[in-house]
Amino acid sequence: MPEGHTIHRLARDHRPLLVGQQVRITSPQGKFAAGAALLDGRTCLRIEPYGKHLWYLFEGDLSLHVHLGLYGKWNGGGGPPRLSMTTGSARLELRGPTACEVHTTADRRAVLQRLGPDPLRRTDDGHRAAERIARSRTAIGQLLMDQSVLAGVGNVYRAEVLFRARQSPFTPGRDVTTWDAMWLDLRALMRQGVRDNRIVTTGARRPVRREDAHWVYRRAGEACRVCGTPVRTEVMAGRNLFWCPTDQAPDG
């Protein structure tokens, strides 16, 4: 399930299958029938991931925009897929996405414009995010989830990067002094996530048991791995936040 690392991994896996190929596109489930007809038979030119968004660019200024949301999946589950892409040798099926639509270049630009820097893009830097954070009274735990501040970070990386920086989620952005460290850490963690196709932040050795993969995420009530204090949880930005009240105590 998808935070930014999943999307970048999909792009990496799909490139050798689709780029340079003429692609047969259909909508067995019917909901994307018109879009599929528009794209069907075109050659895929490139695949571009950005944050949690994924674009398959085709000849003729049209692209397929996919956002997996919470449940979307390529090549999993049963029943008729929303979208099917086939070449001579590959078959990809998309089920349960939040977004599956045809974009023009202008549509794609409009989405990109609303997104903050993506830690997984080599040329992005954290400066734009740093400025937003430094100006804001909003809690850092909320800012990290805002895709216009930072693209690709979701609920797991939020909890884990805050813990690794020993940063309280409740500190207002303008008072945060750990941003540079968190940006660098996100780059490393998310790259690792692309390699593993999975989020592991504890440095646990493979094979990593599920209960050893995270410091605090989904560990409410369990002992903090560092200090033993029970991990706490509370809804922030509409999602369950997890943190250690001792290691991530607010300053002062």
Place this chain on the structure above:
DNA sequence: GCAAAATGTCAAG
């Protein structure tokens, strides 16, 4: 076997 939750977003009120 079913209810609830889940790595997400948007639009309505």
Place this chain on the structure above:
DNA sequence: TTGACCTTTTGCA
């Protein structure tokens, strides 16, 4: 802030 949407997994009977 809430509800809607989409699907799979988890936890409790």
